[in-house]
Amino acid sequence: MLEKVSHNFEKTVIVGIITQLQNEEKLNEYLDELEFLTFTAGGEVVKRFFQKMDKPNPKTFVGTGKLEEINHYIKENEVTTVIFDDELSPAQQKNITRELDCKVLDRTNLILDIFAQRAETSYARTQVELAQCQYLLPRLTGMWTHLERQRGGIGMRGPGETEIETDRRIVRDRIALLKEKIKTIDKQMAVQRSNRGAMVRVALVGYTNVGKSTLMNAVGKSDVFVENKLFATLDTTVRKVVIKNLPFLLSDTVGFIRKLPTQLVESFKSTLDEVREADLLLHVVDISHPDFEDHIESVNSILQDIKSADKPTIMVFNKIDAYKHLILSDEITQEKTTKHYTLEDWKNTWMSKVGANHALFISATNKENFEEFREKVYEAVREIHITRFPYNKFLYPDYKDAAED
Numbered sequence: 001m002l003e004k005v006s007h008n009f010e011k012t013v014i015v016g017i018i019t020q021l022q023n024e025e026k027l028n029e030y031l032d033e034l035e036f037l038t039f040t041a042g043g044e045v046v047k048r049f050f051q052k053m054d055k056p057n058p059k060t061f062v063g064t065g066k067l068e069e070i071n072h073y074i075k076e077n078e079v080t081t082v083i084f085d086d087e088l089s090p091a092q093q094k095n096i097t098r099e100l101d102c103k104v105l106d107r108t109n110l111i112l113d114i115f116a117q118r119a120e121t122s123y124a125r126t127q128v129e130l131a132q133c134q135y136l137l138p139r140l141t142g143m144w145t146h147l148e149r150q151r152g153g154i155g156m157r158g159p160g161e162t163e164i165e166t167d168r169r170i171v172r173d174r175i176a177l178l179k180e181k182i183k184t185i186d187k188q189m190a191v192q193r194s195n196r197g198a199m200v201r202v203a204l205v206g207y208t209n210v211g212k213s214t215l216m217n218a219v220g221k222s223d224v225f226v227e228n229k230l231f232a233t234l235d236t237t238v239r240k241v242v243i244k245n246l247p248f249l250l251s252d253t254v255g256f257i258r259k260l261p262t263q264l265v266e267s268f269k270s271t272l273d274e275v276r277e278a279d280l281l282l283h284v285v286d287i288s289h290p291d292f293e294d295h296i297e298s299v300n301s302i303l304q305d306i307k308s309a310d311k312p313t314i315m316v317f318n319k320i321d322a323y324k325h326l327i328l329s330d331e332i333t334q335e336k337t338t339k340h341y342t343l344e345d346w347k348n349t350w351m352s353k354v355g356a357n358h359a360l361f362i363s364a365t366n367k368e369n370f371e372e373f374r375e376k377v378y379e380a381v382r383e384i385h386i387t388r389f390p391y392n393k394f395l396y397p398d399y400k401d402a403a404e405d
Contacts, residue, residue: 009044013074015062016085018052027085029291033258034085034107036209041114043081047073060099061092071100083110086259090139108135108261115264123185130178131263137171189273199240200248200384202377203278205303207295208255210286211318213237215364216252219374238274243378246385251278258298265305272306279384281313282377287346287361288322314358314380316373317346321363 014034016027027050035045051066060067061084070082081103088096088106097104105113112132119125204212219241238251251274265272275281283299285292303309320343341349343361360376362369 009039009042010081011077011079012038012043012045012081012083013047013049013070013079014038014045014083014085015049015070017056017062018050019055024050029294030085030258034083034110037107037110037114038083041110041117043083046077046079049073056086056092058089059092060095061086061088067096067099074100074102081105083107087261093139107259108263111257111261111264123182123189126178126181126185127264130175130182131261133171133175133178134263135261137168137175140167140171186273198388200280200381200388201251201274201278202241202248202280202282202381203251203253203275204282204284205253205275205299206255206284207286207289207292207299208257210255210284210289210295211364212252212255212284215282215284215316215318215362216250218364218367218370219250219377243374243381246378246382248381248385256299256302258294260298260302265302275303275308276306278308278311280377280380281308281311282316283313284316284318286319287317287343288319312380312384314360314376317359317361318364320361321366321368 014031016031016034018024018027022030031048031050035048038045049062049066049070051062053063057063062070073079074082079102082096082100082105084096084104084106086106087108088104093104093106112128112135115128116125116132119128204216206212216237216239238249241248241250253272253274281303283296285296289295300309303311323343360369360373362373
C-alpha cells in the first residue's frame with residue numbers, strides 16, 4: 001500500500017488519539033472519515049498514528065515520544081503533510097510544525113480546504129473565505145516563525161511582532177468586508193425566497209455523500225454535480241418539481257459532517273436558511289455506511305442547532321442496492337450483529353418507530369422503490385398544500401373532500 005502512492009496525490013499521514021470519551025473503535029471510524037476527507041482534498045494516506053491518552057497534550061496534542069515517531073516516519077518516507085483528527089489550538093499547531101518541519105493541518109483546516117476547492121459560485125467562495133479568515137486570525141503567529149532566528153540586538157527588536165499586527169489588521173478588515181458582502185447577498189437571497197410565493201418548500205438534508213444530489217437529479221430532472229467524494233455540492237440548488245400536477249420547490253443543501261467547523265456553520269448561514277424555511281425535510285441516509293446511525297445523530301444535532309428539528313420529516317434510507325450487495329458479500333458469522341442485518345431486520349428495529357408513513361428505503365441511482373418515494377412525498381406535500389390553500393379547486397378538484405376527511 002505504501003509504495004503505490006500516485007504522483008498526483010500528496011503523501012499524508014493522519015493522527016488521532018484514544019481517550020475516555022473516544023475508544024479505539026470510534027477513533028477508527030473518525031480516521032476512516034478523515035482518510036476520505038484527505039482523498040477528497042487531493043491527498044493519499046500512507047499511515048495512521050494514534051496514541052492512548054487521558055486528554056490531548058496541550059503543547060503538542062500527542063506525547064513527545066509519539067511526535068518523534070511521526071517525525072522519523074515522515075522523514076524516512078518523504079511525507080509532506082500531517083493531518084490531525086481534531087482541531088489544534090494555535091499553540092499546538094505552531095509547536096508541532098516546528099518539531100516536524102512539514103505542513104501540519106487539523107480536521108477543520110482540511111474541511112475548509114475542501115470547501116475552498118468545491119466552491120463554484122461567488123457566494124460560496126465568499127462564505128468559504130470568511131470561514132478561512134476566521135480560522136486563520138488566531139493562528140497568524142505561527143506564520144512568522146522565520147523571524148524567531150532574529151534573537152534581538154540593535155535594530156532587531158520586535159520586527160516580527162509589528163508584521164504580525166499589520167497582518168492581523170489586514171485579516172480583520174477582510175473579515176469585516178466579507179461579512180458586509182455576505183449580508184448584502186443574504187438580503188438578495190431572502191428576497192428571492194420571498195418571491196417564490198407560497199409554494200411548498202422541501203429541503204434535502206443529510207450527511208455528506210449520502211446521495212442527496214443524485215436524488216435531486218432523479219426527482220427534479222436537474223443536472224446537479226454528483227461525485228463519490230465528500231462535499232461534492234456546496235451551493236444550494238432549488239428546482240421546481242411537479243408530482244401528479246402538484247408543484248413544489250425542492251432544494252439540495254450542503255452536506256453535514258461530524259465535527260463540522262463552527263466557522264462554516266456561521267458563514268453558511270444563508271445556505272442553512274433553505275432548511276430553516278422549508279415546510280418539509282427529506283432526511284437522506286446512506287444505509288450502506290457502517291456508521292449511518294451516528295450520521296443520523298450528527299444531522300439531527302445540527303438541525304437542533306439551527307432550530308429545524310421539529311419540522312415534518314421523511315427519513316429516506318438511500319443506497320439499498322449497495323447495502324444488499326454488502327450483505328451478500330459479507331461472510332456469515334455465528335453471532336448476528338447489526339452489520340449483518342437485512343433491510344427487513346432494520347425495519348423491525350427503531351426504524352419502525354419512525355412510522356410507516358415517514359420512512360422509505362430506496363436506491364436513487366437505480367430508482368428502486370422510486371414510485372413509493374414519489375407517492376409519499378406527494379402525500380406529505382399535498383397535506384401541507386391543502387392547509388395553505390384549502391379552497392384551490394381549480395388546481396385540485398378533490399381539495400374540499402380531502403380537507404373534510
